């Protein structure tokens with residue numbers, strides 16, 4: 001088995017406040033790996049792709065990740081009894097462009113060319129929901145990053161390797177090259193899909209933070 005990445009070490013863990021089983025409402029291998037590395041027991045129950053629908057007019061990246069994390073949680077809440085559900089959504093943003101997962105290699109290439117040499121941001125929206133107490137909380141964590149200037153050869157080689165697939169912005173911070181530096185909010189786990197430090201804080205303060213959800217929302 002390969003060594004865990006340095007960013008998977010020393011991650012915080014907190015107790016699930018309601019005692020319900022933790023359910024990860026995401027098919028992201030990174031999120032599962034982060035939770036596992038921190039020592040959480042959990043089950044994976046990904047939200048349906050249709051939970052990521054809707055293109056509201058002039059939505060900001062913060063609004064979008066919050067909405068998508070909430071929609072993914074709702075989708076799984078409808079199917080689960082007595083669970084503590086965790087959903088998330090990650091997007092990159094550069095200038096006024098919001099970058100999701102690339103549709104194909106060409107899309108990934110245009111994202112990489114846009115990010116090359118640029119400061120940019122990664123936002124992760126997190127939604128936690130107790131089905132027992134019907135309480136829910138949504139939060140967004142932002143990290144600022146700097147991408148090195150990439151030459152054509154580096155871009156082609158990265159694209160050929162296929163690691164861009166399934167990653168917002170077409171690039172993985174965890175992929176072993178040193179192209180990206182975090183310049184603000186040093187949460188590596190946030191950048192790769194789940195802000196573990198914030199998640200632990202939310203669990204510790206859930207009773208104070210969470211709002212009661214109207215039953216009709218389900």
Ligand SMILES: Cc1cn([C@H]2C[C@H](O)[C@@H](COP(=O)(O)OP(=O)(O)OP(=O)(O)O)O2)c(=O)[nH]c1=O
Nearest residue numbers: 026027028089090166167168172173191192193
């Ligand atoms: C910016 C960045 C994102 N990512 C990943 C995290 C997420 O898995 C993915 C963004 O896509 P998401 O839509 O947030 O998540 P997902 O499709 O993988 O899973 P699900 O919808 O079931 O929750 O990009 C990295 O792995 N490394 C990075 O550096």
